[in-house]
Amino acid sequence: MDKQSKNFLEKYLNNSSPTGFESSGQQIWLDYIKPYIDEYFTDTYGTVVGVINPKSKYKVVIEAHADEISWFVNYITDDGYIYVRRNGGSDHQIAPSKRVNIHTDKGIVKGIFGWPAIHVRHGEKEQSPTLKNIFLDVGCTSKEEVENLGVHVGCVMTFDDELMDLNKDYISGRALDNRMGGFMIAEVARRISEGKDKLPFALYIVNAVQEEIGLRGAQMIAERIKPDLAIITDVCHDTCSPMYDKKISGHQKAGDGPVLTYGPAVQNNVLKMIIDVADKKKIPFQRMAVSRATGTDTDAFAYSNEGVASALISLPLKYMHTTVETVHKADVENVIKLIKEVILEVKEGQDFRYIK
Numbered sequence: 001m002d003k004q005s006k007n008f009l010e011k012y013l014n015n016s017s018p019t020g021f022e023s024s025g026q027q028i029w030l031d032y033i034k035p036y037i038d039e040y041f042t043d044t045y046g047t048v049v050g051v052i053n054p055k056s057k058y059k060v061v062i063e064a065h066a067d068e069i070s071w072f073v074n075y076i077t078d079d080g081y082i083y084v085r086r087n088g089g090s091d092h093q094i095a096p097s098k099r100v101n102i103h104t105d106k107g108i109v110k111g112i113f114g115w116p117a118i119h120v121r122h123g124e125k126e127q128s129p130t131l132k133n134i135f136l137d138v139g140c141t142s143k144e145e146v147e148n149l150g151v152h153v154g155c156v157m158t159f160d161d162e163l164m165d166l167n168k169d170y171i172s173g174r175a176l177d178n179r180m181g182g183f184m185i186a187e188v189a190r191r192i193s194e195g196k197d198k199l200p201f202a203l204y205i206v207n208a209v210q211e212e213i214g215l216r217g218a219q220m221i222a223e224r225i226k227p228d229l230a231i232i233t234d235v236c237h238d239t240c241s242p243m244y245d246k247k248i249s250g251h252q253k254a255g256d257g258p259v260l261t262y263g264p265a266v267q268n269n270v271l272k273m274i275i276d277v278a279d280k281k282k283i284p285f286q287r288m289a290v291s292r293a294t295g296t297d298t299d300a301f302a303y304s305n306e307g308v309a310s311a312l313i314s315l316p317l318k319y320m321h322t323t324v325e326t327v328h329k330a331d332v333e334n335v336i337k338l339i340k341e342v343i344l345e346v347k348e349g350q351d352f353r354y355i356k
Contacts, residue, residue, distance in 0.1 A: 001329070008186070009183050014162045016103065016158040019087050020045075020210060022066045026048045036189045038051055038053065039051050046209045046217070047066075049204050050189060051203070052192065053201065054202055058348050058349050059226065059229075060203050060230075060343065062203070062230075062231045062343065063185070063233070064182045065182075065210075065297055066209055067212050068174070069087065069212050069321055070157060071086065071090055071157045072084060072154060072157075073153050073157070079141060079143075080140035080141050082111070082137075083135055084136065088213055090321070092129050094322055095129060098112070098161075099111070100136065102156075107150070110138070111137065111138040111157065112137050161174040162174070169330065170254070171327055171329060172325065174323045176326070177235045180315060184332060185205050185206075185339065188205070188336055192343065192344075197344060199343070215299060219300045222300055222305065223304055227305075228309065229270065229308070229309050230310040233339065236288060238252060238326075239253070252286050252314075252316050254328040254331060256286050257330075258278075258283070258285050258335045259285070259287070259313075259316055260278075260286070260312070260314075261287075261294055261312040261314060262289045262290070263291070263294055266294070266310065269309070270309050270310065270352055274313065281337070283341070284334060296314075313335055313342075315331055316328070
């Protein structure tokens with residue numbers, strides 16, 4: 001990773017982009033890819049799309065999602081404490097003792113998730129963190145004082161944690177799910193541009209919003225673009241870290257390469273093409289299976305517009321939906337390589353139907 005990529009990675013991942021409030025991160029992302037695309041457009045809710053060869057009729061999408069899980073201010077007590085509501089799959093168990101940034105019209109307000117000391121929680125049944133008992137302290141003693149800071153019901157907040165290297169091979173931080181995907185597709189666009197690779201189709205580099213609350217951004221933009229092919233990247237679980245049951249979750253390990261998913265939403269001819277490219281280019285990969293949906297934006301693209309040939313290339317991730325999400329640097333590089341090589345393999349007008 002060169003200095004330019006590293007600076008972008010740190011700036012993009014350290015920025016807060018809560019679901020529904022992604023615009024600042026989207027601007028960072030767009031500013032980075034502008035030199036490598038021919039044009040761009042955005043939609044009403046904030047999805048950003050860079051396009052290479054926009055006049056071509058055959059349309060290929062590479063996509064990630066931009067939003068991160070977060071919290072909403074839900075209730076402010078008379079004595080100045082704040083109770084919260086999830087925005088996406090936020091984990092109440094990790095909240096106590098965490099610092100947060102509350103996003104207000106007056107700027108960032110700092111807060112903390114307070115929690116009583118261990119020696120006052122004794123008893124036959126110790127209380128665990130739940131949505132009913134976790135609370136924020138912003139250093140105020142009344143509701144009026146809280147509101148004077150600019151904090152009100154509906155303000156969104158994110159944990160105050162930044163990206164860091166973990167030993168030499170790993171990157172750890174908040175919201176690698178899935179701004180790391182946004183980083184990777186931006187790098188694909190950069191490498192195609194700098195390599196002067198000529199594409200016989202239109203390539204849409206899509207950074208979609210609102211995945212964490214039900215693939216909403218992908219649903220909207222898929223209907224607008226109407227692509228012929230969609231390659232999605234997101235994260236999946238590293239099941240070799242503690243507390244996973246591989247009989248249920250399968251075997252995927254950070255450092256062993258991109259993960260390719262088998263499942264109904266994944267078009268098998270597209271998947272075969274990806275595997276053939278990985279084999280030919282000697283890019284390591286892993287496999288996983290899903291019962292019905294992939295749980296990613298792949299589902300939104302696959303089942304849009306009477307069906308879009310779609311596949312998923314995942315980045316193994318430790319500790320999903322925590323503030324210490326962790327990925328292996330080699331996997332990041334190999335996902336970028338694999339997506340780029342797959343794009344270069346696609347033919348103009350390629351028909352992925354099983355029966356013709």
